[in-house]
Amino acid sequence: MxxxxxxxxxxxxxxxxxxxxxxxxxxxxxxxxxxxxxxxxxxxxxxxxxxxxxxxxxxxxxxxxxxxxxxxxxxxKDIVMKTKKAEFIKESLPEFFKMMDLLKIDFKELEKIYKKSTNLQN
CATH class of the missing domain: 1.10.10.10 (Winged helix-like DNA-binding domain superfamily/Winged helix DNA-binding domain)
Structure with a gap:
């Protein structure tokens, strides 16, 4: 490790x-x-x-x-999910949203990137 x-x-x-x-x-x-x-x-x-x-x-x-x-x-799994979700929302998302705003990335563009990266796109 x-x-x-x-x-x-x-x-x-x-x-x-x-x-x-x-x-x-x-x-x-x-x-x-x-x-x-x-x-x-x-x-x-x-x-x-x-x-x-x-x-x-x-x-x-x-x-x-x-x-x-x-x-x-x-x-x-429920405990970890709840804890990690709260941690992600508190610690990671604010910086992520700040960068989205600075780089002028809107949610539609983000959705396309997300779908492509997770192979959800048809």
Whole structure:
């Protein structure tokens, strides 16, 4: 996994897990790798993964079955969707709209670009 300097590593790992939940790569009630196994896979300190799992557990996205491991909660996708949507609207959209305005991109042009990029265009 590649990390950038913009966010803490544990947050970047949590974001990646959340993306996997949103894309259905990981489903509710799936067991996720152990702290040590995941740390070895992505080449980080196990304490960093433990912090990630704790962060996601605090949000209700993961839960721990003592002695068995960590699992994705049944409603994790809904929690992640709600959280990420609010974050996107608060943090990304204002800058996006500002650039649209500066570049004189209207919503019809944006819709065409969106359809083309997502192959929705006939």
């Amino acid at each position: 590649e990390f950038n300097s913009n966010n803490s590593i544990y947050i970047q790992i949590a974001d990646r897990i959340c993306e996997q939940i949103l894309s259905d790569e990981i489903a509710g009630e799936d067991r996720i790798p152990s702290v040590r196994e995941f740390a070895a896979d992505i080449q980080v300190n196990p304490n960093t993964v433990m912090r990630t799992y704790g962060h996601l557990q605090d949000q209700g996205i993961l839960y721990n079955k003592r002695g068995i491991g960590y699992f994705v909660s049944d409603n994790a």
